[in-house]
Amino acid sequence: MIEPINPVALELGPFEIYWYGVIIGTGALLGLWLAVRESSRLGLHKDTFVDIALYTIPTAIIFARAYYVLFQWDYYSQNPGQIIQVWNGGLAIHGGLIGAFLAGFIFAKVKNLSFWKLADIAAPSIILGQAIGRWGNFINQEAHGGEVTREFLENLHLPEFIIDQMYINGAYYQPTFLYESLWNFLGFAILLGLRRVNLKRGELFLSYIIWYSVGRFFIEGLRTDSLMLTETLRMAQFISIVLIVVSIGVIVVRRMTGMAKNRYLDKENSM
Numbered sequence: 047m048i049e050p051i052n053p054v055a056l057e058l059g060p061f062e063i064y065w066y067g068v069i070i071g072t073g074a075l076l077g078l079w080l081a082v083r084e085s086s087r088l089g090l091h092k093d094t095f096v097d098i099a100l101y102t103i104p105t106a107i108i109f110a111r112a113y114y115v116l117f118q119w120d121y122y123s124q125n126p127g128q129i130i131q132v133w134n135g136g137l138a139i140h141g142g143l144i145g146a147f148l149a150g151f152i153f154a155k156v157k158n159l160s161f162w163k164l165a166d167i168a169a170p171s172i173i174l175g176q177a178i179g180r181w182g183n184f185i186n187q188e189a190h191g192g193e194v195t196r197e198f199l200e201n202l203h204l205p206e207f208i209i210d211q212m213y214i215n216g217a218y219y220q221p222t223f224l225y226e227s228l229w230n231f232l233g234f235a236i237l238l239g240l241r242r243v244n245l246k247r248g249e250l251f252l253s254y255i256i257w258y259s260v261g262r263f264f265i266e267g268l269r270t271d272s273l274m275l276t277e278t279l280r281m282a283q284f285i286s287i288v289l290i291v292v293s294i295g296v297i298v299v300r301r302m303t304g305m306a307k308n309r310y311l312d313k314e315n316s317m
Contacts, residue, residue, distance in 0.1 A: 048213045053185055066182040070137075073178030074103055077171030084167050084241075089313035090159075098153055098164065105149040106142040107132065113141020117273040117281060138273065139176060139262075140285050146172070162248035166310055169254035170237040176258070177230035183223040184211060191220030191268040222268050229261035246306035252293040259286035259293075 056063040081095040114136045115122045115129055122129050150168070154161035183189035196218050199209045204221070212219050236257065240250055263286040266272055272280040300306040 048210045050187060050214075051185055051207075051211055065185040067132075069182040069185065070175075070179045073175035074099075076178065077168075077175040080174065081168055081171040084170075088163070088167065088311070090163075090167075094157075094159070094164075095167070098150060098168075101153055102146040102149040106146040107137065109145025109148075110137040110139065110142030113138040113144070114273065140282060143172075160247065160308075162251065163308075163310075165251035166245075166247060166249075169251045170234055170241075173230050173237065173254055173258060174234045177227050177234060180223045180227040180230070184208070184221070187211060187214050188271060189223045189226075189269065190214070190271070191222040192270050193217045194220050219270075220268055222265050225268070226261060226265050229265065230258065233257040233261070241310065244309050244311045246297075246301065247308040247310060247312070248300065248306060249297055250310055252297055255289050255293045259289045262286045263290075 051065070053064050053066065054062045055065045055068050078095060078099050082092060085095050086092045111129070111132050117138075118136075150164060151161050153159075154164055180189065190212065196209065196213075199212060199218055199221070202221075204224075208221060208224065209218070212221050233254065237250060237254055240253060245253070263283050266280050266282040266286070269280075272282060275281040275284050297306075
C-alpha cells in the first residue's frame with residue numbers, strides 16, 4: 047500500500063506545524079521579498095510592501111477561508127469547530143484575491159499612493175505565491191482531477207513521489223494542482239518579461255488577472271472538488287470569465303479615456 051506524505055512537517059511538543067502552512071508561508075515570503083526589491087527600484091520606500099503585507103496577507107487568508115466555508119456551508123454548519131482549521135486546506139484563491147484587493151486599495155488611499163502602481167508591482171509576487179501554494183494542496187491530496195490510471199500519470203513523465211501522492215483511497219487521480227502550478231510559474235515568467243515592456247500603469251496587474259483566469263477556467267473543468275454556484279456551474283469558472291471580460295474592458299476604457307497616463311516604470315505616485 048502506498049503511504050501518503052505526512053501532512054505534519056514538524057512536531058514541537060503539543061504543537062504541530064503542517065506542510066500546508068509552511069508551503070503557503072514560503073510562497074508569501076518569496077513574493078514579499080520580490081515586491082520589496084521591485085518597489086525600491088521604482089522609488090517607493092523600502093518598507094511600503096512590508097506594511098502592505100501586514101494588512102493584505104491576514105485579510106486574504108480570512109477572505110479565502112470565509113469564501114470556501116460559505117460555499118461549503120451545509121458541511122461547516124454541522125461542523126463549526128472546523129471552520130478555523132485552515133491547516134487542513136480549504137482556502138479559496140478567489141476569496142483571497144478579493145480580500146487582498148480590498149485591503150490594498152484601502153491602504154493605497156490612506157497612504158495617498160497609486161493603487162495601480164502597487165498592484166502592478168505585486169502581480170508577479172501574487173502569481174508566484176499561487177504557484178508555490180498549490181503544492182500545499184498536493185501534500186493534502188486535494189485540488190485534484192478525476193480518476194486516471196497509473197499508466198496515464200507515468201506517460202506524463204512525472205516523478206515517482208507525485209504519482210504516489212496522487213494515489214488516494216485506492217485510486218489514482220489527475221494532478222490538476224500541478225497543471226495550475228506550472229501555468230502560474232509560466233505566468234510569473236511572462237509578467238517579469240512584461241515589466242521590461244513598460245506597459246500603461248495597471249496593465250501588468252490586469253494581465254495577471256487575465257492569464258490566471260484563462261488557466262483556472264480550463265483547469266477547473268478537470269477538478270472534482272470544485273465549489274459550485276449551481277448544480278452544473280462551477281463558481282471558479284464563472285468568476286474567471288467575469289474577471290477576463292472586466293479586465294479587458296478596464297484596459298480598453300482606461301486607454302480610450304486617457305485615464306492610463308502613466309507607465310509602469312514611472313516613479314511618480316500619480317494614479
